[in-house]
Amino acid sequence: EEQEEDVLRDLRLFLRYVTESLAQDRRFKAFAKPVDTEEVPDYTLVVKAPMDLSTLLTNIDEQKYVTVDEFVCDADLIWKNALEYNPDSDPMDRHIRHRACALRDALRSIIRAELNEGFQRACEEIRASR
Numbered sequence: 001e002e003q004e005e006d007v008l009r010d011l012r013l014f015l016r017y018v019t020e021s022l023a024q025d026r027r028f029k030a031f032a033k034p035v036d037t038e039e040v041p042d043y044t045l046v047v048k049a050p051m052d053l054s055t056l057l058t059n060i061d062e063q064k065y066v067t068v069d070e071f072v073c074d075a076d077l078i079w080k081n082a083l084e085y086n087p088d089s090d091p092m093d094r095h096i097r098h099r100a101c102a103l104r105d106a107l108r109s110i111i112r113a114e115l116n117e118g119f120q121r122a123c124e125e126i127r128a129s130r
């Protein structure tokens with residue numbers, strides 16, 4: 001009902017704030033858009049569930065997420081995929097891994113700093129009721 005839609009609207013605002021904060025950080029440029037599988041043909045052989053910051057924003061607009069944890073599951077794919085696709089000692093692999101770990105930490109840090117416990121619980125109760 002109305003109160004639930006109010007909570008879910010606030011969730012979308014919060015998730016856009018988190019995603020835009022990451023998208024503005026120059027360190028995370030490589031994670032901004034889907035990896036171009038024409039340019040990187042072996043990418044889909046290694047990475048089974050691609051994800052990027054622009055796709056997160058689309059998912060938010062399409063009301064895919066009812067809790068912060070559901071959003072974090074998708075957001076975590078971005079850095080997990082990068083670690084998986086860049087396992088080697090190659091300088092470029094190491095460079096991308098450092099940025100993937102920075103994204104992992106920035107994501108958790110923004111959420112911990114800005115998320116109200118009661119609000120997260122209200123979202124989880126809506127998820128449980130559906």
Ligand SMILES: CC(=O)c1nc(NC(=O)[C@H]2CNCCN2)sc1-c1cc(O)cc(O)c1
Binds near residue numbers: 029034088093
């Ligand atoms: C995001 C990601 O996982 C990624 N990984 C890369 N790894 C490499 O290029 C390593 C792979 N091992 C052999 C030596 N090269 S490039 C790259 C990337 C960077 C962008 O600026 C945009 C984009 O779409 C993808």
